[in-house]
Amino acid sequence: MDVLEFLRPHIKSLKAYSSARDEFSEVNKDLTFIDANENPFQTCVNRYPDPLQNKLKNEWSKYIDIPVDQIMFGNGSDEVLDLIFRAFCIPEKDNVVILPPTYGMYEVLAQLNNIEVKKAELDENFQPVIGSILKLVNKNTKLLFICSPNNPSSNNLKENLIKDLINSFKGIIVIDEAYIDFSSQQSFVSCIDKYPNVIVTQTFSKAFGLAGIRLGICYANPKIIDVFNKIKPPYNISELTQKKALERLQNIDVVKKEVQTIMEQREFLIKELKTITCIDRVFASDANFILARVDDANLRYKQLIDNGIVVRNRTTQPLCENCLRFTIGTKTENLKLISILKSF
Numbered sequence: 001m002d003v004l005e006f007l008r009p010h011i012k013s014l015k016a017y018s019s020a021r022d023e024f025s026e027v028n029k030d031l032t033f034i035d036a037n038e039n040p041f042q043t044c045v046n047r048y049p050d051p052l053q054n055k056l057k058n059e060w061s062k063y064i065d066i067p068v069d070q071i072m073f074g075n076g077s078d079e080v081l082d083l084i085f086r087a088f089c090i091p092e093k094d095n096v097v098i099l100p101p102t103y104g105m106y107e108v109l110a111q112l113n114n115i116e117v118k119k120a121e122l123d124e125n126f127q128p129v130i131g132s133i134l135k136l137v138n139k140n141t142k143l144l145f146i147c148s149p150n151n152p153s154s155n156n157l158k159e160n161l162i163k164d165l166i167n168s169f170k171g172i173i174v175i176d177e178a179y180i181d182f183s184s185q186q187s188f189v190s191c192i193d194k195y196p197n198v199i200v201t202q203t204f205s206k207a208f209g210l211a212g213i214r215l216g217i218c219y220a221n222p223k224i225i226d227v228f229n230k231i232k233p234p235y236n237i238s239e240l241t242q243k244k245a246l247e248r249l250q251n252i253d254v255v256k257k258e259v260q261t262i263m264e265q266r267e268f269l270i271k272e273l274k275t276i277t278c279i280d281r282v283f284a285s286d287a288n289f290i291l292a293r294v295d296d297a298n299l300r301y302k303q304l305i306d307n308g309i310v311v312r313n314r315t316t317q318p319l320c321e322n323c324l325r326f327t328i329g330t331k332t333e334n335l336k337l338i339s340i341l342k343s344f
């Protein structure tokens, strides 16, 4: 399979913008930089950042054990997802398949790029139905979005079902693993060597506790990464973002401990939520949030706000009637949630 065949024709022949700092990414004391019209006086960030984030990418590559040429960073996964649309989908002609209930950005980005969205709902266990997905696919279906663990249902999509889809869908499969660090299931990043049409996205926004710096990760075949590096804005990852991510990576033990704590709190919260009268069902979670079905989602949502707690009301989403989504907070926050819910 030549994955480049899925690209939009004009993207195949595109030449990248060559930025002033492409060849001299490491600011070296011995060089005088008068090439990029920057202010020469020190502010720590008076220079343009490294367009390929080599230092961060090398460190991340070592940590995640994936070669550098299979990694691209984006300004949040949202930028990565947008690049995927722009690289592969021809507006008003191509289409993509999503599996509701799922992350809202796939459809927003499709609309923004003027791409038709086809929907194959998950089954009542929030698992993909291979037959109904493949029935939607036609020759213009370029992308299939799989979110695992899925937002808002919080469960893993079964590994064997994802593999079936990879083996049967002739297009680009995007596996969104924003919550993979909280999951009992293996990441699909190691499958990229074997399946050139698989793109995996992850993010520093959830487990890494860095939603504010906007840093998303794309893992793909080196040929795809090459194209993305060409079409992304040259300085898409700021110097401050790169620094902060490196700093966090150097304190990886802290990150792991926080993830561990969140997962312990998840078990505690699930156990507690199951005892609450207004909650009919608590779904199993492989993420850092819990989906629960209540007696009246709109009422409970409003009551929670009146008590100073903002949750996500998912009641209008398919299969999520009367469902609220709770992010796992600190122990104090979780106890507050429980005590307020108990008072209803």
Ligand SMILES: *Cc1c(COP(=O)(O)O)cnc(C)c1O
Binding pocket: 075, 076, 077, 078, 079, 103, 147, 151, 176, 178, 202, 203, 204, 205, 206, 211, 215, 216
């Ligand atoms: C939170 C989330 C993201 C993260 O997006 P960023 O732009 O990296 O913050 C991606 N996908 C899903 C499914 C999410 O829930």
